[in-house]
Amino acid sequence: MVWHDxxxxxxxxxxxxxxxxxxxxxxxLSSYAKPTVHTPKRSRAYKDSYLNRRxxxxxxxxxxxxxxxxxxxxxxEKLCVKFGSRVQLSEAWTxxxxxxxxxxxxxxxxxxxxxxxxRKYILMEHIDGEPIGDKWAEKSEAEKESLIxxxxxxxxxxxNIKHPRPGILAGVDMQALFDPRCWKGYLGFGPxxxxxxxxxxxxxGMKPTSIFFSEKEVPWVTNEERAEVRKLLEMQESKQxxxxxxxxxxxxxxxxxKNGKIVALIDFEVSGWYPEYWxxxxxxxxxxxxxxxxxxxxxxxxxxxxxxxxEALRRKHFGAMGFRGSIPME
Numbered sequence: 043m044v045w046h047d048x049x050x051x052x053x054x055x056x057x058x059x060x061x062x063x064x065x066x067x068x069x070x071l072s073s074y075a076k077p078t079v080h081t082p083k084r085s086r087a088y089k090d091s092y093l094n095r096r097x098x099x100x101x102x103x104x105x106x107x108x109x110x111x112x113x114x115x116x117x118x119e120k121l122c123v124k125f126g127s128r129v130q131l132s133e134a135w136t137x138x139x140x141x142x143x144x145x146x147x148x149x150x151x152x153x154x155x156x157x158x159x160x161r162k163y164i165l166m167e168h169i170d171g172e173p174i175g176d177k178w179a180e181k182s183e184a185e186k187e188s189l190i191x192x193x194x195x196x197x198x199x200x201x202n203i204k205h206p207r208p209g210i211l212a213g214v215d216m217q218a219l220f221d222p223r224c225w226k227g228y229l230g231f232g233p234x235x236x237x238x239x240x241x242x243x244x245x246x247g248m249k250p251t252s253i254f255f256s257e258k259e260v261p262w263v264t265n266e267e268r269a270e271v272r273k274l275l276e277m278q279e280s281k282q283x284x285x286x287x288x289x290x291x292x293x294x295x296x297x298x299x300k301n302g303k304i305v306a307l308i309d310f311e312v313s314g315w316y317p318e319y320w321x322x323x324x325x326x327x328x329x330x331x332x333x334x335x336x337x338x339x340x341x342x343x344x345x346x347x348x349x350x351x352x353e354a355l356r357r358k359h360f361g362a363m364g365f366r367g368s369i370p371m372e
Contacts (some may be wrong), residue, residue: 072168076231086131087155098155110125110127116168129311130312139214172188203286205315207297209236212232213313223362240316288314292322296309318346319346
């Protein structure tokens, strides 16, 4: 019994870095993704209780409650459950924060928790509405203008939310951000003290002095790749941006409409405090097949053409799959 207690205490006292080294490399945080500022650590579970857990899990089709990455299932006229291994509980806190501090229409959250095998669950209000893009071409010009005006007001309010710690890039609760469109972004990154730390993460820790730029040491990299990566680094460091609250996934399917009125903005799992251009560049890149939406976005979001070019270079060289789509830069 004594030895059992000893090893139990020893396991509990291991540092986060020690525990992380036991994980497969694919599941370890990148060094440049780690926090550069101290923020309070707290559970992201919301109204987590035995009864809420039992009720939520029972609502889901058992067949769908297996090995799901991210799924939303409507379980009644007024309820739906978002669940899966890559669902972020930070979304629950974001939705409740927006409900309390803004007039932006978002679903109400009833509970959020992590279950077995890393699956997360968010029980929330089901909003009756259709994606704004449904039959967009058939809408009258007056209806389109009305919806765009509503969108502009919503995103202006979102971007003008008072930052509790100005300059820090973090989730709504001042903890890690998530974005699967970045290298290992589904594991979380930050919070960061300043924009340059965020840039360092975005370009996978690359520096102007990196061996990457040596033709002798790294002959397999082309001159075009070196030139474009150097341009990316220069563009990222050439400007400083205001840090604003950002939805981060402003595609047409995440805006619900009913009877000509926007009734909900949904899917806040990649939201947080980001540079002001991030809302625009993520919206423009979020769905390459959604042609009509790219023409609509500049009508309700400020445009950042230089940053859009910068992001195109970053996504080309340091996207979700690492350098060249397969090679991590660490």
